[in-house]
Amino acid sequence: MQGMSLIVKTVTRLVAGFIVLFGAYIVLYGHLTPGGGFTGGVILAGGLALVVLAFGEDYARNVLTHSWARVGDTMGALLFLLVAVLGFVGGVFFTNFLPVGAVGRLVSAGTIPVSNLAIGIKVGAGLFGVFVALAVFRRTAAGGQEPGQSIEPDA
Amino acid sequence: MTLAMLPFILAFLLLVVGLYAIVAKRNLIKIIVGILVLDYAANLLLVLMGYRTPPAGGAPVAPILTGGAHEADALAATAVDPIPQALVLTSIVIGLSVTALVVALAIRLYEKYGTFDTNLMRNLKG
Amino acid sequence: MDPILWILLALLAFMLVGALIAIETRDLLSSVICVGAIGFGTSLIFLLLGAPDLAVTQVVVEILVLVVLVRVVITRRDEAVTTSRSTLPVGVVLLALGVMAAVVFATIADGEADQDLRLRPFGQPRLTQIVDATLLAPAGRPELAPAGATAPASVGGAFLQDGLLQDEASRGSGAANYVMGILLDYRAYDTLGEATVIFVAVVGAYAVLRKVGRSHHAGNESDR
Numbered sequence: 034m035q036g037m038s039l040i041v042k043t044v045t046r047l048v049a050g051f052i053v054l055f056g057a058y059i060v061l062y063g064h065l066t067p068g069g070g071f072t073g074g075v076i077l078a079g080g081l082a083l084v085v086l087a088f089g090e091d092y093a094r095n096v097l098t099h100s101w102a103r104v105g106d107t108m109g110a111l112l113f114l115l116v117a118v119l120g121f122v123g124g125v126f127f128t129n130f131l132p133v134g135a136v137g138r139l140v141s142a143g144t145i146p147v148s149n150l151a152i153g154i155k156v157g158a159g160l161f162g163v164f165v166a167l168a169v170f171r172r173t174a175a176g177g178q179e180p181g182q183s184i185e186p187d188a
Numbered sequence: 189m190t191l192a193m194l195p196f197i198l199a200f201l202l203l204v205v206g207l208y209a210i211v212a213k214r215n216l217i218k219i220i221v222g223i224l225v226l227d228y229a230a231n232l233l234l235v236l237m238g239y240r241t242p243p244a245g246g247a248p249v250a251p252i253l254t255g256g257a258h259e260a261d262a263l264a265a266t267a268v269d270p271i272p273q274a275l276v277l278t279s280i281v282i283g284l285s286v287t288a289l290v291v292a293l294a295i296r297l298y299e300k301y302g303t304f305d306t307n308l309m310r311n312l313k314g
Numbered sequence: 315m316d317p318i319l320w321i322l323l324a325l326l327a328f329m330l331v332g333a334l335i336a337i338e339t340r341d342l343l344s345s346v347i348c349v350g351a352i353g354f355g356t357s358l359i360f361l362l363l364g365a366p367d368l369a370v371t372q373v374v375v376e377i378l379v380l381v382v383l384v385r386v387v388i389t390r391r392d393e394a395v396t397t398s399r400s401t402l403p404v405g406v407v408l409l410a411l412g413v414m415a416a417v418v419f420a421t422i423a424d425g426e427a428d429q430d431l432r433l434r435p436f437g438q439p440r441l442t443q444i445v446d447a448t449l450l451a452p453a454g455r456p457e458l459a460p461a462g463a464t465a466p467a468s469v470g471g472a473f474l475q476d477g478l479l480q481d482e483a484s485r486g487s488g489a490a491n492y493v494m495g496i497l498l499d500y501r502a503y504d505t506l507g508e509a510t511v512i513f514v515a516v517v518g519a520y521a522v523l524r525k526v527g528r529s530h531h532a533g534n535e536s537d538r
Contacts, residue, residue, distance in 0.1 A: 059370075064489040067252060067366035069497070071281045075374045082378070110513055117506060127502045137256055137490050145489050148498045148505075155509060156281060159516040163288045164378065166523050167295070168385040191319075192435035197416045198326040202333055204412030209337040212408065217342050217387060221349055224379070225333050228356050231368075238470070239363045241437035248318070248364030251474065251492040267492075268364040269439045269470040274496040277367055278508040284375045285515035291386055292519040 036089030045087040052080030060153035061146065065137065070149040074156025081161045086168075093165050102162030109155025116144050116151060195236050202229035216294050216304040223290060227283040231276045238272035318362060319436075325362075329355040346383045350376060367493050441471035473500060 036042060059066075060073030085093045093099075120128040129143035140146070206229055209222025242248050243266055251270040253263055294304070301309050329352050336348035353376030361369040434440055442465065466472040473496060489495035497505050 064491050064494050064498075066491065067250070067370060069277070069367060069491070069494045071277055072367060072371045072374065075281060075284070075371060075378065079374055079378055082381070086381075106513070106516065110509060113506065113509060117502070127506075129499050136253065136488055141488055143488060143499070145494060145498045148502070149494070152505070152509060156512065159512060160281075160284065160288075160378065163285070163292075163516050163519050164382065166520060167288060167292060168382055192437060195319075195322055195326060195436050197419070198323065198330060200416045200419060201412060202326070202330055204408065204415070205330065205333045205337065208408040208412075213337065215342070217383075218337060218345065220383075221336050221345055224349055225336070225352060228329075228352060232356055232359065235360060235363055235365055235368065236436065237434075238439055239437055240439055240441065248362070250364040250366055252366070253490040253492070264474040267474055269441060269468075270473060270492040270496055271468075271470040273365045273368055273493045274501065276365075277371060277493065277497065278505065280368065280371050280375050282508060282511050282515070284379060285512045285519075287379055288382060289515045289519045289522070291382055292522040295386060296522055 036092070037087050041087050045083060049080055049084050052083065053077060056080060056153075056157070060149055062139070063149040063153075064141070064145045065139070070152030071156055073149075074153040075160060077153065077157035078160035078164065081157070082164045082168075085165060097161075097165075099162060099165060102158050102165065105154055105158025106162060109151050109153075109158060112151035113148060113155065116148050120144075196233070199229055199233045199236055203233065205229075214306050216297065216306060219306075220287070220290055220294060224283070224287060227279075227286075231279055231283075234272045234276050234279075238269035240266070240268050242266060322359060322362060325355050325359050342387045343384070346380065346387055349383070350380045353379065367491075439470070440467050441474065442467055 056073045056076035056079075058073075059068035059076060060070055063069035063073065081097060085097055117127045120126055120130055122128070122130045129145070131143040131147075203226060206222050206224075206226030209225060210219055213219055213222065239248070248268055249263065249266045251263070251267040251273070253260060297309065298304060301312055303309070332348045332351045332355065336345040336352065339345050339348070353372060357369045357372040357376065360366075360372055466475050473492065489499070
């Protein structure tokens, strides 16, 4: 599928950085203001999906590839599990073992910011990968006798 | 049956409408729409059960501490129940993932049979 | 409470009408757009009920769902669905059952008393209960009992009351956003399960859309 018109591409160049920054802000400040890992992750996926939709399929095959999405997904899940297993330092599985600190500051509430970061990366990369696989790679219109394009690399 | 139960009844009716779409429709996209409506209705019912009316006609108080740790007791007396919100937050994102999976299945079925109609799919064996 | 209740009922009625239109209309694109209207109505209701996290999440998720559905529908307009048999009797029966079930649900589920286990009326969740104040008095001096003492009666009430505390007895979460404190400290194991569900759904979507292992020869329907 091709990209969109010049107006959309120019606006996307200006706006996409702000969307990703906003998503990162909601992920990092999740324990103080409304938001958190899930909300920020979906916003990140939406911003990256905007870039891929505006610049077309070639961009999705060369720059923001599907393998990056898979790597991000698994790294986020492993980081979350690492936080869970490291809870054994405090006694049991998933203990909040870092110091709690003063309520309302950015560095507070123990392991909650780290968990937020892990969930944000995981949800963002996973949903972006699914979106690219579903909506960008074109399927054949009818019938089904010839295979459509797939998400595997052509090499 | 007081007026206070009416939101629950309407959310429950939305759930039944979603169920009707899954059971009685032939087009695959209509079945996916039914799954989505069912998901939204279930989330809505959970959040409706956790609402606490604000005191003296103010705005509903969200369970977020904005003033500092000394305001925690005042928040505990007026805030909305936070447990249904925690359950529904992940449920919304799971609804999106399950929709993506079902749409992937629909794309594959369209590729194989050329139509979205489930009755024709049953007759065409591959 | 009254203006909020009326706005809430108006939004719920709008969503019901939108759902019925989305299901009954012939044009697939119109039904997808009506689903978008239902989603935004849900987000407004979340905002009215004091749940800002959910409102933001619902709006962004709704946008992504709309984009995916429109992308699927717009190149494959399947308008040749002619109903040879009418689906109306099934629909009428289901709707009648739904109305009856809703009426039954409303009449038997109205629990007002404090110890009742049925559904509470809208706006009064069971978060605290009145305890016998004489139990809280110092030993032997029942006249010093505090008046109107309440204790938490459910998990939500317990978390609201001392979810933030930090002393040697109960180590609180310390998060100012109570919902995140529940999700990532109090009930972190549930969040691990839900992250697993999202992971499995995403991997399932990849597995369905893969090309490796599929053969498209005529007559071959099994994949390896």
